Amino acid sequence: EAGVVQSPRYKIIEKKQPVAFWCNPISGHNTLYWYLQNLGQGPELLIRYENEEAVDDSQLPKDRFSAERLKGVDSTLKIQPAELGDSAVYLCASSLGRGGHEQFFGPGTRLTVL
Protein backbone atom coordinates (compact mmCIF):
# COMPACT_ATOMS: atom_id res chain seq x y z
CA GLU A 1 0.00 0.00 0.00
CA ALA A 2 1.36 3.43 -0.92
CA GLY A 3 2.28 5.79 1.88
CA VAL A 4 1.64 9.50 2.06
CA VAL A 5 2.66 11.15 -1.19
CA GLN A 6 3.89 14.72 -1.40
CA SER A 7 4.98 16.87 -4.29
CA PRO A 8 7.12 18.56 -5.20
CA ARG A 9 9.99 17.19 -3.13
CA TYR A 10 12.01 20.36 -3.55
CA LYS A 11 11.06 23.92 -4.45
CA ILE A 12 13.22 27.01 -4.81
CA ILE A 13 11.51 30.36 -5.27
CA GLU A 14 12.26 34.02 -4.82
CA LYS A 15 10.68 35.94 -1.99
CA LYS A 16 7.25 37.40 -2.64
CA GLN A 17 6.44 34.60 -5.07
CA PRO A 18 3.56 32.17 -4.43
CA VAL A 19 4.13 28.47 -3.85
CA ALA A 20 1.88 25.44 -3.39
CA PHE A 21 2.44 21.98 -1.95
CA TRP A 22 0.31 18.94 -2.62
CA CYS A 23 -0.41 15.93 -0.43
CA ASN A 24 -2.17 12.64 -1.09
CA PRO A 25 -2.83 10.78 2.19
CA ILE A 26 -3.00 7.04 2.76
CA SER A 27 -6.22 5.63 1.36
CA GLY A 28 -8.97 5.59 3.95
CA HIS A 29 -7.28 8.05 6.31
CA ASN A 30 -9.81 10.68 7.31
CA THR A 31 -7.42 12.93 9.19
CA LEU A 32 -4.74 14.95 7.43
CA TYR A 33 -2.09 17.17 8.97
CA TRP A 34 0.32 19.76 7.65
CA TYR A 35 3.46 20.33 9.71
CA LEU A 36 6.35 22.76 9.38
CA GLN A 37 9.83 21.51 10.23
CA ASN A 38 12.66 23.98 10.61
CA LEU A 39 16.24 22.77 10.47
CA GLY A 40 17.20 20.99 13.67
CA GLN A 41 13.69 21.16 15.10
CA GLY A 42 10.74 18.86 15.50
CA PRO A 43 7.64 19.20 13.33
CA GLU A 44 5.15 21.92 14.31
CA LEU A 45 1.48 21.55 13.47
CA LEU A 46 0.07 24.08 11.01
CA ILE A 47 -3.38 22.66 10.35
CA ARG A 48 -5.41 19.49 10.87
CA TYR A 49 -8.31 18.30 8.74
CA GLU A 50 -11.06 15.86 9.63
CA ASN A 51 -12.30 14.86 6.20
CA GLU A 52 -12.76 18.20 4.42
CA GLU A 53 -13.14 20.28 7.58
CA ALA A 54 -10.24 22.21 9.07
CA VAL A 55 -10.63 21.49 12.79
CA ASP A 56 -7.38 22.97 14.10
CA ASP A 57 -5.72 25.83 12.23
CA SER A 58 -4.68 27.99 15.15
CA GLN A 59 -0.98 27.79 14.20
CA LEU A 60 -1.50 28.63 10.53
CA PRO A 61 -0.33 32.18 9.65
CA LYS A 62 -3.51 33.11 7.87
CA ASP A 63 -2.21 36.33 6.39
CA ARG A 64 -0.07 34.40 3.91
CA PHE A 65 -0.85 30.70 4.34
CA SER A 66 -3.95 28.91 3.15
CA ALA A 67 -4.93 25.28 2.84
CA GLU A 68 -7.73 23.25 1.40
CA ARG A 69 -8.81 19.64 1.31
CA LEU A 70 -11.42 19.27 -1.35
CA LYS A 71 -13.55 16.11 -1.18
CA GLY A 72 -11.73 15.07 1.97
CA VAL A 73 -8.82 13.38 0.21
CA ASP A 74 -5.95 15.36 -1.34
CA SER A 75 -4.83 18.59 0.23
CA THR A 76 -2.97 21.68 -0.93
CA LEU A 77 -1.02 24.11 1.22
CA LYS A 78 -0.28 27.52 -0.29
CA ILE A 79 1.95 30.40 0.69
CA GLN A 80 1.43 33.80 -0.91
CA PRO A 81 3.65 35.73 -0.80
CA ALA A 82 6.59 33.68 0.45
CA GLU A 83 9.11 35.23 2.82
CA LEU A 84 12.71 34.28 3.54
CA GLY A 85 11.70 32.83 6.91
CA ASP A 86 9.36 30.35 5.24
CA SER A 87 12.34 28.25 4.13
CA ALA A 88 11.74 24.88 5.80
CA VAL A 89 10.43 21.38 5.18
CA TYR A 90 6.66 21.08 4.91
CA LEU A 91 5.43 17.69 6.03
CA CYS A 92 2.08 16.11 5.42
CA ALA A 93 0.78 13.29 7.61
CA SER A 94 -2.40 11.27 7.79
CA SER A 95 -4.16 9.04 10.28
CA LEU A 96 -7.34 7.02 10.45
CA GLY A 97 -8.97 9.41 12.88
CA ARG A 98 -11.75 8.30 15.24
CA GLY A 99 -9.34 6.89 17.80
CA GLY A 100 -6.57 6.01 15.38
CA HIS A 101 -3.78 8.15 16.70
CA GLU A 102 -0.95 6.77 14.59
CA GLN A 103 0.23 9.41 12.17
CA PHE A 104 2.10 8.46 9.03
CA PHE A 105 4.29 11.08 7.42
CA GLY A 106 5.16 11.80 3.84
CA PRO A 107 8.72 12.61 2.73
CA GLY A 108 8.10 16.36 2.89
CA THR A 109 8.69 19.28 0.56
CA ARG A 110 11.86 21.24 1.14
CA LEU A 111 11.20 24.91 0.38
CA THR A 112 14.01 27.39 -0.16
CA VAL A 113 13.08 31.06 -0.44
CA LEU A 114 15.81 33.27 -1.93
Next chain:
Amino acid sequence: GENVEQHPSTLSVQEGDSAVIKCTYSDSASNYFPWYKQELGKGPQLIIDIRSNVGEKKDQRIAVTLNKTAKHFSLHITETQPEDSAVYFCAASIGSGYALNFGKGTSLLVTP
Protein backbone atom coordinates in the same frame (compact mmCIF):
# COMPACT_ATOMS: atom_id res chain seq x y z
CA GLY B 1 1.13 24.87 22.70
CA GLU B 2 2.31 22.75 25.57
CA ASN B 3 6.01 21.92 25.66
CA VAL B 4 7.76 18.62 25.11
CA GLU B 5 11.38 18.67 26.18
CA GLN B 6 13.79 16.07 24.87
CA HIS B 7 17.29 15.13 26.03
CA PRO B 8 20.00 14.68 24.98
CA SER B 9 20.16 16.62 21.72
CA THR B 10 23.00 14.41 20.51
CA LEU B 11 24.01 10.92 21.54
CA SER B 12 26.93 8.83 20.36
CA VAL B 13 27.23 5.15 21.28
CA GLN B 14 29.26 2.21 20.13
CA GLU B 15 27.61 -0.58 18.24
CA GLY B 16 26.07 -3.06 20.64
CA ASP B 17 25.62 -0.58 23.46
CA SER B 18 22.25 0.72 24.62
CA ALA B 19 20.85 4.19 23.95
CA VAL B 20 18.32 6.04 26.09
CA ILE B 21 16.44 9.19 25.13
CA LYS B 22 14.25 11.00 27.64
CA CYS B 23 11.30 13.36 27.24
CA THR B 24 9.10 15.34 29.57
CA TYR B 25 5.74 16.89 28.83
CA SER B 26 3.59 19.46 30.57
CA ASP B 27 0.01 18.73 29.43
CA SER B 28 -1.52 16.43 32.04
CA ALA B 29 -4.30 15.56 29.58
CA SER B 30 -1.89 14.04 27.04
CA ASN B 31 -2.67 10.37 26.55
CA TYR B 32 -0.65 9.26 23.54
CA PHE B 33 3.15 9.27 23.22
CA PRO B 34 4.76 8.19 19.95
CA TRP B 35 8.41 8.03 18.98
CA TYR B 36 9.57 8.77 15.46
CA LYS B 37 12.81 8.06 13.61
CA GLN B 38 13.82 10.46 10.86
CA GLU B 39 16.58 9.72 8.40
CA LEU B 40 18.14 12.38 6.24
CA GLY B 41 15.82 13.58 3.51
CA LYS B 42 12.89 11.51 4.72
CA GLY B 43 9.78 12.11 6.75
CA PRO B 44 9.50 10.89 10.36
CA GLN B 45 8.68 7.20 10.68
CA LEU B 46 6.73 5.88 13.65
CA ILE B 47 8.79 3.27 15.50
CA ILE B 48 6.85 2.74 18.71
CA ASP B 49 4.11 4.40 20.70
CA ILE B 50 2.52 4.10 24.12
CA ARG B 51 -0.80 5.17 25.56
CA SER B 52 -1.38 6.57 29.01
CA ASN B 53 -2.96 3.39 30.38
CA VAL B 54 0.28 1.45 29.83
CA GLY B 55 3.56 1.87 31.69
CA GLU B 56 5.88 0.03 29.34
CA LYS B 57 5.90 -1.36 25.83
CA LYS B 58 8.54 -3.36 23.99
CA ASP B 59 9.10 -4.26 20.36
CA GLN B 60 12.24 -6.30 19.75
CA ARG B 61 15.21 -4.01 20.52
CA ILE B 62 13.07 -0.96 21.22
CA ALA B 63 11.16 -0.21 24.40
CA VAL B 64 9.32 2.80 25.76
CA THR B 65 8.46 3.56 29.37
CA LEU B 66 5.94 6.10 30.63
CA ASN B 67 5.66 7.69 34.06
CA LYS B 68 2.44 9.71 34.04
CA THR B 69 2.92 11.00 37.57
CA ALA B 70 6.28 12.51 36.71
CA LYS B 71 5.17 13.34 33.14
CA HIS B 72 8.14 11.75 31.48
CA PHE B 73 8.71 8.97 29.02
CA SER B 74 11.80 7.35 27.61
CA LEU B 75 12.97 5.42 24.57
CA HIS B 76 15.39 2.55 25.06
CA ILE B 77 17.27 0.97 22.19
CA THR B 78 19.33 -2.12 23.02
CA GLU B 79 22.05 -3.76 20.97
CA THR B 80 22.38 -0.69 18.79
CA GLN B 81 23.40 -1.05 15.17
CA PRO B 82 24.85 1.51 12.72
CA GLU B 83 21.52 1.60 10.89
CA ASP B 84 19.92 2.95 14.08
CA SER B 85 21.78 6.21 13.41
CA ALA B 86 19.15 8.89 12.77
CA VAL B 87 17.27 11.69 14.49
CA TYR B 88 14.68 10.50 16.99
CA PHE B 89 11.68 12.59 18.03
CA CYS B 90 9.35 12.08 20.93
CA ALA B 91 5.87 13.55 20.86
CA ALA B 92 2.86 13.92 23.10
CA SER B 93 -0.76 14.34 22.11
CA ILE B 94 -2.27 17.75 22.66
CA GLY B 95 -4.76 16.82 25.29
CA SER B 96 -6.57 13.65 24.36
CA GLY B 97 -6.83 14.75 20.74
CA TYR B 98 -5.00 13.72 17.64
CA ALA B 99 -2.56 16.59 17.14
CA LEU B 100 0.98 16.16 18.48
CA ASN B 101 3.60 18.33 20.11
CA PHE B 102 7.10 17.19 19.19
CA GLY B 103 10.38 17.43 21.03
CA LYS B 104 13.36 18.99 19.31
CA GLY B 105 14.94 15.68 18.46
CA THR B 106 17.98 13.60 19.40
CA SER B 107 20.65 12.91 16.82
CA LEU B 108 21.84 9.36 17.50
CA LEU B 109 25.13 8.15 16.06
CA VAL B 110 26.06 4.49 16.38
CA THR B 111 29.70 3.87 15.55
CA PRO B 112 30.93 0.43 14.46
